[in-house]
Amino acid sequence: MRFIYDRVMYGKESALDPLCVNENSYGRIDVKDSCTGCGACSRECLVGAINLENGKARVDSRSCIYCGRCIDACGHGALSNSHDYRLADPELAGDELRKKIYKKFSRSLVLRSVDTGSCNACLLELSAMSNNYYSLSRYGIEFAASPRHADGIVVTGPVTINMKEALIKSYEAMAEPRIVIAAGACSHDGGIFKDSYGVVNRLDEIIPVDLTIPGCPPSPQAIIYGLLKLLDRV
Amino acid sequence: MKIEQLKEKLENLKYSTGIKNRNELYAYVPKSAAVDVATMLYTAHKLNFAAEFCQQKTGEDGFFISILFISRKHNYYVVIRYETEDTLMSIQDLVFQAHLFEREISDLYGLGIAGGKDARNLVKHEAWESGVYPLKKDFPYGTKIKERNETGKYEFKGLSGEGGYQIAVGPVHAGIIEPGHFRFSAIGESIENLEIRLMYKHRGIEKMMENVDADKLSLVFERVSGESAAAYSEGYAHLVESLNGWQVSEDIKALRVAFLELERACNFLEDIAGICVDIGFSYPAKKFSYFSELIRQLCERVTGSRFLRNSIIPCGNNVEFGGDKAVDIVDTIDGIVHRFNRIVEMTLVSVSFLDRVENTGIIRNDNAVKLCMTGVSGRASGIVYDVRNSFSYELYPKLKKPVQTETLGGVFERYKLKIEEIRSAFDYIKSSLDFIGGRTVPKERNSISLQAGQEAIVSVETVKGDLIIYGLTGMDNRFDRIYMKTPSFANWRGLTYAVMGEIVPDFPLCNKSMNMSYSENDR
Numbered sequence: 001m002r003f004i005y006d007r008v009m010y011g012k013e014s015a016l017d018p019l020c021v022n023e024n025s026y027g028r029i030d031v032k033d034s035c036t037g038c039g040a041c042s043r044e045c046l047v048g049a050i051n052l053e054n055g056k057a058r059v060d061s062r063s064c065i066y067c068g069r070c071i072d073a074c075g076h077g078a079l080s081n082s083h084d085y086r087l088a089d090p091e092l093a094g095d096e097l098r099k100k101i102y103k104k105f106s107r108s109l110v111l112r113s114v115d116t117g118s119c120n121a122c123l124l125e126l127s128a129m130s131n132n133y134y135s136l137s138r139y140g141i142e143f144a145a146s147p148r149h150a151d152g153i154v155v156t157g158p159v160t161i162n163m164k165e166a167l168i169k170s171y172e173a174m175a176e177p178r179i180v181i182a183a184g185a186c187s188h189d190g191g192i193f194k195d196s197y198g199v200v201n202r203l204d205e206i207i208p209v210d211l212t213i214p215g216c217p218p219s220p221q222a223i224i225y226g227l228l229k230l231l232d233r234v
Numbered sequence: 235m236k237i238e239q240l241k242e243k244l245e246n247l248k249y250s251t252g253i254k255n256r257n258e259l260y261a262y263v264p265k266s267a268a269v270d271v272a273t274m275l276y277t278a279h280k281l282n283f284a285a286e287f288c289q290q291k292t293g294e295d296g297f298f299i300s301i302l303f304i305s306r307k308h309n310y311y312v313v314i315r316y317e318t319e320d321t322l323m324s325i326q327d328l329v330f331q332a333h334l335f336e337r338e339i340s341d342l343y344g345l346g347i348a349g350g351k352d353a354r355n356l357v358k359h360e361a362w363e364s365g366v367y368p369l370k371k372d373f374p375y376g377t378k379i380k381e382r383n384e385t386g387k388y389e390f391k392g393l394s395g396e397g398g399y400q401i402a403v404g405p406v407h408a409g410i411i412e413p414g415h416f417r418f419s420a421i422g423e424s425i426e427n428l429e430i431r432l433m434y435k436h437r438g439i440e441k442m443m444e445n446v447d448a449d450k451l452s453l454v455f456e457r458v459s460g461e462s463a464a465a466y467s468e469g470y471a472h473l474v475e476s477l478n479g480w481q482v483s484e485d486i487k488a489l490r491v492a493f494l495e496l497e498r499a500c501n502f503l504e505d506i507a508g509i510c511v512d513i514g515f516s517y518p519a520k521k522f523s524y525f526s527e528l529i530r531q532l533c534e535r536v537t538g539s540r541f542l543r544n545s546i547i548p549c550g551n552n553v554e555f556g557g558d559k560a561v562d563i564v565d566t567i568d569g570i571v572h573r574f575n576r577i578v579e580m581t582l583v584s585v586s587f588l589d590r591v592e593n594t595g596i597i598r599n600d601n602a603v604k605l606c607m608t609g610v611s612g613r614a615s616g617i618v619y620d621v622r623n624s625f626s627y628e629l630y631p632k633l634k635k636p637v638q639t640e641t642l643g644g645v646f647e648r649y650k651l652k653i654e655e656i657r658s659a660f661d662y663i664k665s666s667l668d669f670i671g672g673r674t675v676p677k678e679r680n681s682i683s684l685q686a687g688q689e690a691i692v693s694v695e696t697v698k699g700d701l702i703i704y705g706l707t708g709m710d711n712r713f714d715r716i717y718m719k720t721p722s723f724a725n726w727r728g729l730t731y732a733v734m735g736e737i738v739p740d741f742p743l744c745n746k747s748m749n750m751s752y753s754e755n756d757r
Contacts, residue, residue: 010573024534026538113409115412116435117436119457120459133524166405193437195376197368216457
């Protein structure tokens with residue numbers, strides 16, 4: 001009775017469009033023309049995500065941890081946060097066959113989460129996707145309890161020496177074709193932990209990665225966008 | 235006994251001592267006397283064991299071992315420090331939990347454990363090459379551990395006789411959970427023993443912290459454990475400010491309290507949502523996690539990060555905090571409180587809910603004390619200790635509230651305490667915002683410069699319990715050693731007691747009610 005009362009009183013709480021514009025989110029770091037290539041930003045960057053190309057700074061959105069220190073460090077006001085969380089891009093490289101395969105999963109995708117050493121913020125965001133604000137299942141995407149039931153794995157965190165074997169076993173336990181999604185900067189190149197002694201390999205040196213979702217951690221919106229992009233639905 | 239009296243007593247025993255930063259007493263003892271002094275402090279003076287850690291002498295061979303005790307009554311730290319070449323003197327016979335700290339030192343520094351029963355590998359798993367000790371200074375930063383499978387196999391406790399069986403779970407779990415291995419020994423339905431093997435996520439963060447400039451180090455602290463990102467950055471800010479004697483303004487102190495409590499509120503909401511999920515009570519579970527989502531979005535509006543990252547920085551404040559943000563926080567919380575109370579009531583009047591949580595997963599007080607448990611899990615078992623009251627920091631001394639405790643130490647007690655924590659977090663936020671009173675707290679960055687050779691110990695109450703950070707500064711604005719005693723490091727062993735005699739399906743419930751962080755444990 002209490003449930004019905006609560007439900008009638010407050011109604012549906014899911015967001016109508018989880019992919020709405022979010023002005024408070026962090027997003028791609030834009031570089032304006034006023035950049036002089038002085039390199040102040042790249043010295044400030046802890047993860048080495050900023051390179052100077054043709055006298056201008058370029059921010060690698062996959063390695064970036066979005067701490068915003070470069071924006072503060074720039075004396076010319078050339079860097080800014082675009083608030084656009086739509087950063088994910090599948091690594092198709094013109095591969096039409098793979099594109100077709102992803103499309104096959106477009107109505108239903110079952111994923112398995114494998115954490116290989118994250119700080120657990122990425123995991124909290126993965127589980128936040130299934131709260132009733134985002135309600136991920138509306139897109140037909142679910143998380144399975146076993147790799148045997150999954151079409152793909154979502155890897156979070158840098159790959160540590162102690163987790164490498166478990167990661168490979170989880171990957172091999174999946175039926176083919178299998179998708180690998182790297183969520184967060186750590187699973188791309190080790191992120192902030194890339195120089196630590198326990199972080200032995202980049203993920204893409206161990207298993208082929210189909211989709212990288214940048215962020216530290218990527219927000220639920222960013223992850224949903226990435227997944228839908230992979231399935232060719234946005 | 236107050237810190238000065240203890241200092242005098244140790245000096246009468248002919249040990250050299252020194253007090254640093256008002257409440258840290260360092261006693262330098264010969265190696266042969268270390269165990270005796272530790273026994274005296276632990277049994278005669280009833281000080282609480284907090285941690286044991288190692289550091290290499292600067293520029294030389296040889297190590298210092300520090301055993302850290304805390305006086306919860308008089309709010310000070312005692313460090314017993316001795317020099318050693320190759321072994322540490324085990325205090326496992328004195329303090330049960332010491333084996334964890336000693337095995338970690340042994341794995342990372344290569345010291346033998348003299349007189350300790352448990353000397354198994356803790357950090358090193360089978361894949362590690364032999365003979366490497368990554369925290370030693372001669373192991374260069376940036377080098378990786380080679381995968382050579384040279385470390386001996388870890389032996390789990392076996393099971394013999396009829397009717398018993400073992401269930402191996404993990405490291406990859408059946409949900410969105412961090413990795414760890416659980417080995418259950420069960421007879422029929424009930425769990426007779428649980429052995430937990432962790433450190434799957436060991437990245438080597440402490441080594442990293444010695445090699446990152448102090449100005450950027452708060453970024454690393456925030457990423458030790460995502461759940462407690464604000465508390466970790468507060469810990470670092472507190473450490474730096476204690477080392478260089480910096481005082482931030484009262485408004486910044488109040489703002490930090492608001493951030494820390496926002497983090498507590500949304501984590502505890504997720505915890506109680508998890509408890510409801512593991513019972514299969516989906517309506518409250520969904521609503522609690524919805525409230526938590528609302529607070530995460532609030533955090534994003536206020537600081538630009540759902541995890542309050544890049545907000546608390548040493549010697550300053552990284553968020554432009556205007557009156558409109560304070561209004562937003564108060565409005566959001568007011569919108570949640572009433573609904574939250576109704577949903578809590580829904581769970582407390584449900585017989586099937588109470589049936590699952592009451593008298594489940596009990597950690598008796600004597601076990602909790604033995605395991606040095608902290609945080610909500612410790613307080614649920616009757617340990618009266620909260621860093622916010624004992625080693626009060628930022629604006630907490632002005633907002634003091636009594637420590638909430640329970641006695642039985644089961645899932646229901648932890649559930650009730652977490653609900654109280656959420657309510658008190660809302661109160662703390664409101665009173666700290668009242669303190670700011672609509673004023674704008676401007677963004678303010680100051681570069682940090684550290685003098686070499688200084689040390690300090692600080693504690694912070696994170697979502698999981700007390701985080702203790704020891705820092706020793708080195709050259710070039712870097713630290714020579716940072717040691718973190720994370721709350722989960724001690725609390726994890728509590729789970730093995732909680733599940734004893736429970737049925738296997740109640741394990742997730744017991745686990746979620748404590749909800750330790752694997753990341754901060756493994757580091």
